[in-house]
Amino acid sequence: MKRTGRAQKVNTEVRQEQIAEAALDVVAVHGMKGLSVAAVADRVGLVPSAIYRHYRSKGALLDTVLKLIGDRLQANVTIVCEETADPLDRLQRLVARHVKLIEENRAIPSVVFSDEVYGGSSERREKVSGSIGRYLAQIERLVREGQTQGRIRPTLRPRTVAVMILGIIQPAAILAHLSGGEFDLIRHGREAWDLLRSALEAD
């Protein structure tokens, strides 16, 4: 990542997005500990102080990255709802997309569960909490639809099911990372969903 000569001037809105993406890349490679302003700047081909032309602070950059991630999760919900009408199929596809999103973006768990969020300002924690809450609410909605249509057992609490669906993906993502890619994320997603689905389906 050598910088040679002066960087080209680029419109702030474009740079902001470049920088946020670069931050995700840096985390994917070097982990949250490696997420320094210098590293991000380097990746974009800028000097560290240049970052401050586009973000008020490192925290503001982090907030943007978090929003980016939240938006992508939300987008998946929209997409699967367009792909199929069947609630169980929607859930199945959502799991698959979530797994794929994390596979292609190894940085996501690191960022979302980082100390900066997890132990940081209550404001940032509340924002992430809200983001996850909205995602869960969408899943619950799908579950309820399935119950209305008699496809999912009506005695199940939608929230419990929604959190269990997160539970298919999250530990798997962490194991995949810790084990250095030895763990088969996609396979687990498929098998765990099949198992959960059999428990959800109405007789």
Next chain:
Amino acid sequence: MKRTGRAQKVNTEVRQEQIAEAALDVVAVHGMKGLSVAAVADRVGLVPSAIYRHYRSKGALLDTVLKLIGDRLQANVTIVCEETADPLDRLQRLVARHVKLIEENRAIPSVVFSDEVYGGSSERREKVSGSIGRYLAQIERLVREGQTQGRIRPTLRPRTVAVMILGIIQPAAILAHLSGGEFDLIRHGREAWDLLRSALEAD
């Protein structure tokens, strides 16, 4: 946490444990970001440099804390195996104990999934990976026992089930923390286990 006067001299082995416990406390209250040598020393009633009489470095302290956590997880497996012989009951009790352990020790997820482990030296990551791997292996063993006894469907892959059991607890723990204790961890543990159990049981 005022220190008044010189601290009492205490045997190293005792101090080491005090310090490790103090570290867990500090993380529980202030998160991983708040885990400084100074904060830990303060909690024990020592001066920061005194920590180095008992640990070679902050990293060595962290390793001890990780071992402490790993040991407590392992202990739960031993206990539930003594409490009952039925594989499904063992698993159920293990889930309950795991949930309780995290409820009483909010620091655990913060430490285990911290950047220091997650993005840190591969050596530390491998140690934690091994710890979790061993825990999973124990759960798999219980699942296999259940299958041998015809209580659990033989077509299920033990590893998938084991990871799903982690998946009951882990996202719940994170939600509980992020939402500021609004999320009912124990209730989720119970309901999610009931749902999973119905999917596991042989007809």
Next chain:
DNA sequence: TGTACATCAGTGAACGCGCGTTCACTGATGTAC
């Protein structure tokens, strides 16, 4: 039982590194006339 010495935990001052952030300056690009 008393004395001299070794050991070892605790102390406080100081160091140094990493890193986020600031600031005066540069130079390119767009705009007004």
Next chain:
DNA sequence: TGTACATCAGTGAACGCGCGTTCACTGATGTAC
């Protein structure tokens, strides 16, 4: 179409804070004789 000026992204040096770590010193406790 050309000139003067304003705007704004990029630069590099410097600052300062937090924090892990070191080190010479202290003083209590245990041990040898």
